Amino acid sequence: MSRRWLLFVLVGVGFIASIIVSRLGLIDQYVELVAMYVGINIILALSLNLVNGYMGEFSVGHAGFMAVGAYGASILSVRVFPAWAGVWIFPLAIIAGGVMAGAAAVVVAIPSFRTRGDYLAIVTLSFNMIVKSALENIDAVGGPRGFLGMERLTTLPWTFMWTVVSVWAIRNFVYSNIGRGVLSIREDETAGAAMGVDTRKVKLHAFVVSSFFAGVAGGLYAHLLQFISPRTFDIIKSTEILIMVYLGGVGSIAGSIAGAVIYTVLIEALRVLGQWRMVIMPLMLVLLMIYRPKGIFGFTEFRWFKPIASKKKDVAVTAAELINMTPRTAADGGQLLVIDGLTHYFGGLCALSDFNLRLDAGQIIGIIGPNGSGKTTLFNLISGYYRPTRGSIKLNGTEITRMPPNEINSLGIARTFQNIRLFNNLTVEDNVKVGMFNSVKYSAVAAMLRTRSFNQCEGKEVSDCTRMLLELFALEKYAYEPAKGLPYGLKRRLEIVRALATRPQLLLLDEPAAGMNPSETGALMELVHRIRDEFKLTVMVIEHHMSFIMGLCEEIHVLDFGVTIAGGTPDEIKSDKKVIEAYLGSSGVSRALKDT
């Protein structure tokens, strides 16, 4: 029994109460002012949490975006809009301020695509300082003396409404396709790109949405205090927002709300302590970081903010339908993958030399060779992580040699990793859903507004397909568990399922049987056969288990020091003198071959 409707009642009652209370003066104006600060700070904390908590980046200059929104909205309402229209046009001024902050975010995001962590922190810090210095030097907006003349248009009902809208929109953004892309960047950017997540697009979207709401908060702030100056939006303001986010908990909407409420109310309530007040706050944060490093609600969410789990039992999608949802170009003359003269150097070291391959659709081939022979390098070249020194790779006749990983994935190549790279803190279900990044057609705005196109696509193409995949591979009972809690064998299986969710034509398996016992290996062999048939796949496998490779593959290529020393059917490889000498050593290979 879901009591979700209570949430809507609460919001409605809250909104009406906020109107009544402020009209009739039922609460004193001090409480009202602090309540409005709380609302504005909730919006700020949420907006920063999107970048720092959900995306796992570290932005420290959020006050810069707030400043853009504050000045943008204020200039519009003081200079552009007629005075009599003030109250009616106020939402427009706030939205315009948000849009301006969003535009500023584009300017910051594009040059910082390649930066992460510390570097992004420096970029955002600089942005904050640039905005402040720029405003100090623009006399038209008052320079260092600040800008004023705004009416006090920010009221309790408006603040309440904007806070609810922000919580709703950011929550919708997080629980959508692009939101899963954001989470995949935090969990493992490399794996995300391998699953087709366009990390640039996702980062840009997250930055713009985050800054939009920071701008909205700025607009509300400006129309509450009726005075803004560049000093207001200094690094201390950014730090305040950071404190609220980390106090409440990263990656949690409930956390941002809690952080903003606690910080804002305590700052006022502790006034009795005099100047010790400003010591208590940082001290609390230090203690919190020691005893609860993820903040109060870190990575956990209040039940009501999560989307309702689908109760549907019957799944209307089959594997065949899943493949048909993404029509792929027919193979060129039956050959799916054509590799010619592929060569890769790491500095002076030749990791792969003149590799050639003709792969027919539906084949299962194996790549073997001693450690360091260039097998994983080959996979990294095919899936776009390395750019080859020479040579070409064609998929269905399309040159994919220098494409980024996510584009290669969207054309039909999926992979797993030698050392499992799941999105550990995401649920099993969400891991699979990230794989569907490119099959989702709705926009980020549609997701935030929860339009019909969102509901249809999320319902059928995402949820049903995910459920089907999980049931097919007996993972459905773990659907809502975090991936990190799965046993080893299931992690390997989930990684394959996640790859299948991207609807590939070619699946690259990098040592899928590593660490498995003989019975698990046997089950895996069956699984690979099954998915080849059901999902009409072509499979390339790297493996050291000779029995696995010999039993599974129709064709085997042997690499040694980057050079292809043999290629052919398992029987041909078994009897190849070069393989025996170079790869296994004569005694080793005879023992290995006896086992099969």
Added chain:
Amino acid sequence: MVRFYAAAFVLLLLIAGCSNGKDDSLHIGVIAELTGDIPAVGASCKNAAEMAVKTVNDTGGIDIGGKKYILKLQVEDSAGRAEQAASAAQKLVTRDKVIAIIGPNASSGAIPASEIAETAKVPMISPWSTNPKTTLDPRTGKQKTYVFRACYMDSFQGRVLAAFAMGELKAKKAAVLYDVASEVLKGQAEVFKKTFEEKGGTITGFETYTTGNKDFTVQMTKIKNGSPELIFLPTYYSDVPLQVQQARRFGITEPILGSDAWGSHDLLDLCGKDCDGSFFSSHFSANSTSPRVKKFVDDYKALYGSIPDDVAALTYDSLGLLFEAMKRAGTPTPEAIKNAVQKITGFQGVTGTITFHEGSGDPDKSVVILQIKDGEFKWFTDVKP
């Protein structure tokens, strides 16, 4: 869930804990920058306010319309932040029911606080806010009716300083270095430049920096190249020592003129001998020979063990103005007090003689010029407008 309820409960307790009981005394609110980037200003403001109120209460309270009232002081911290200054003002007005507010000192806090005081119709006197926008209503272009200040404004100060530089110091060429991030200092620099040039002087360099900069090599090189006869340094006391020391290192030996932002005794400790001979304008001189100032300085020293700076003196005068108005008001209501402040003429304060004109919150008063000599601030002259 338990966590959630526990947090909600604690918050409720805290909110409930801050409501105030009522009594017959009159409450006066002070908003000071006790924490943040100018804590010295906040501390002086708080000390002087407490001393002024104590002086009145020791005589049995203030006499309004034949009745004696004991005064209670409620000091709030603004942390130097605009939003905290506003919430402090709102708290004083709605929770503590203060009859008047003294402060905030920094204009960035005084402006939002003044909006709240004006709306709530509670008189506010800022001791130290020199930004013209503090007393001005931006929407009507008129003066706010409930907002006053005890200091003169930067435009006024810039004008007087330029006149002093050309007159007493006989400078024809001057260079300026100022903090572009400060609302106050930029205004002083600009008015100084304008007045100096109008009177036939030349500005050889007009250099800027922003709060937090510690290296002024580039600016000093440019200033030196212009070979001015005087350097005007409208910068905060915390920046002055570095600037003066770097200027001296560059061989700039010309006299240095500062503004009221120099007025803290920390400057003497930090700058040492390098600042000797420099002039700056002040709201107040602690070594004035006036008996009123002497008594104030002695009392302050006895209580706090330090010489009062100009924020302390201005706060003391702000309260003096308020007490004067309360006595004249007849009834202890904010409106009567406001009306009485507007009619004050020739109030003898420790920072000079203060007169208000109907319809303006900005006072008419004289500027004190001080010189740093032997590690002390020495009274040099008074410049009347």
